[in-house]
Each structure stands twice: as C-alpha cells, then as structure tokens.
Amino acid sequence: MFDIGFWELCLIGVVALLILGPERLPTVARTAGLWVGRARRFMADVKADIDTELKSEELRAIKDIGADLKDASREMHDVSSELNENVVSDDTLAEAINESAASENQDVADQPAESVEAPSKENAGAG
Secondary structure (H helix, E strand, O other): OOOOOHHHHHHHHHHHHHHHOOOOHHHHHHHHHHHHHHHHHHHHHHHHHHHHHHHHHHHHHHHHHHHHHHHHHHHHHHHHHHHHHHOOOHHHHHHHHHHHHHHHHHHHHHOOOOOOOOOOHHHHHHO
16 A cells, blocks of 8 residues: 555654654554554454455355256256156057057068169279
8 A cells, every 4th residue: 555664664753753752652652553453453344344245145146046946956847747747658659669660661561672773884894
C-alpha cells in the first residue's frame, strides 16, 4: 500500500518528539498503537465475515445442484419404469424377430437365381 521505509519512520519519530515532548510521546505512541491494533482487528473481522458469506453462498449453490441431481435421478427412474412397462417382453420380441427373418428367407428362396456370365476374353486380357 504505502511505501514507508526506515528513514521516513525515523523522521516521523523525531518530529513527534519535538512537537509532543518526551513526557507525552510514550502515551501518544501507546494510544496510536492501540488504534492501529483495533483497526487491524476490525479489518480481519470484516475479511473473515466476507469469507464466511462466500463459503455459505458456495454451499447453497452446491446444495441446489444436489437437489437438481436428485430431481433428475427421479425423472430418470420414472422414465425407466415407464419404459419397462411399455416394452414388449424379450420372448415375444425374439419370436417376432425370428418370424420376420423366416419370412424374409422364404422370400429370397422363392426368387429365381440370376445367371452369372463368364467374363469375356477381351475383359480378361485387360486386367
């Protein structure tokens, strides 16, 4: 903050000694020390209060996030339950797939096979 060095403090002390005198200087120095100590404690208390408020705000935000996660978990559970109720059982689904595959195989077997022509000599020499 302020850049007060040793020589500046010595100058302030000499001026205070000349103005106040040797009898009143220790009393004034003690009083000034008490006021500086009180100011430092006050600033430390203010800083601690601000830190406490910031931490409580962070905890509230974390608590809100936790509540949101619980709500999302409940919604996912509800959706999962609905899906389990609406999905066809595995046996019925497997039978439907087998029937579909069997009918497709039957359709393929009923179609006539296409004849495959042998490559001509011109195409064989080009390769």
